Amino acid sequence: xxxxxxIAFFTLxxxxxxxKVVNEWERLAVLSLGKYRGxxxxxxxxxxxxxxxxxxxxxxxxxxxxxQSETTLTKDGVxxxxxxxxxxxxTDPEKAxxxxxxxxxxxxxxxxxxxxxxxxxxxLAHILSHLEELDLTLKESIGRKIAQWGVEAQSVExxxxxxxxxxxxxxxxxxxxxREKQARITYGEAExxxxxxxxxxxxxxxxxxxxxQLRAMSIMYEAMKSDKNTIIVTPSNMTxxxxxxYLAAAWNKQENDN
Numbered sequence: 001x002x003x004x005x006x007i008a009f010f011t012l013x014x015x016x017x018x019x020k021v022v023n024e025w026e027r028l029a030v031l032s033l034g035k036y037r038g039x040x041x042x043x044x045x046x047x048x049x050x051x052x053x054x055x056x057x058x059x060x061x062x063x064x065x066x067x068q069s070e071t072t073l074t075k076d077g078v079x080x081x082x083x084x085x086x087x088x089x090x091t092d093p094e095k096a097x098x099x100x101x102x103x104x105x106x107x108x109x110x111x112x113x114x115x116x117x118x119x120x121x122x123x124l125a126h127i128l129s130h131l132e133e134l135d136l137t138l139k140e141s142i143g144r145k146i147a148q149w150g151v152e153a154q155s156v157e158x159x160x161x162x163x164x165x166x167x168x169x170x171x172x173x174x175x176x177x178x179r180e181k182q183a184r185i186t187y188g189e190a191e192x193x194x195x196x197x198x199x200x201x202x203x204x205x206x207x208x209x210x211x212x213q214l215r216a217m218s219i220m221y222e223a224m225k226s227d228k229n230t231i232i233v234t235p236s237n238m239t240x241x242x243x244x245x246y247l248a249a250a251w252n253k254q255e256n257d258n
Contacts, residue, residue, distance in 0.1 A: 064087055074124045
């Protein structure tokens with residue numbers, strides 16, 4: 001009786017070890033007597049005891065790996081540290097099992113070394129102003145390396161670019177100087193436009209006496225609109241401009257001259 005119990009116990013243990021449940025997003029790489037036999041899953045699977053073994057349990061979902069360049073010199077000799085994240089997924093579980101010992105670790109190391117290599121071929125100013133281009137370059141470079149392991153690089157995103165504090169201060173002063181320069185240029189362009197308008201106005205006033213008289217009246221009217229008590233001192237010719245008879249005579253003279 002005890003012998004049968006022992007046999008039943010070991011049978012249950014072997015059956016339990018042979019039955020596996022594989023999640024929807026997973027695949028099991030199975031070996032038969034050390035030889036690759038294919039993938040199994042998802043669902044309930046059965047392995048032949050002592051013959052079939054699991055070589056790898058592979059997650060088919062999109063994975064993320066954070067990596068950084070540590071301290072790396074750019075092409076123009078600036079020490080920077082860049083943090084990034086790689087989105088990737090296994091597309092060929094067979095290669096991920098047979099071509100590399102640990103595909104997760106291999107992907108992370110490939111991403112880190114590629115980042116250092118790409119940074120070394122770019123200037124700091126180009127990196128800071130073309131982050132999207134850097135993302136794309138890293139994705140393509142990393143993708144070529146990890147494709148041989150059955151892994152696809154889907155995207156790379158730069159999280160942070162760290163530069164020395166003293167360089168940040170220098171770049172801040174340079175940016176401020178550039179903004180001041182642009183402001184002065186804009187102001188100068190505005191002065192040119194205003195000067196052109198003044199020239200046009202002077203030509204009109206010199207050729208049309210009534211126009212300058214009306215302008216004088218407008219100036220005085222604007223000055224007198226103020227609610228405060230204001231004393232206005234005007235030349236006699238501007239006072240004459242307020243006389244309708246004088247204005248009418250100036251208008252007739254202008255018409256006769258034309």
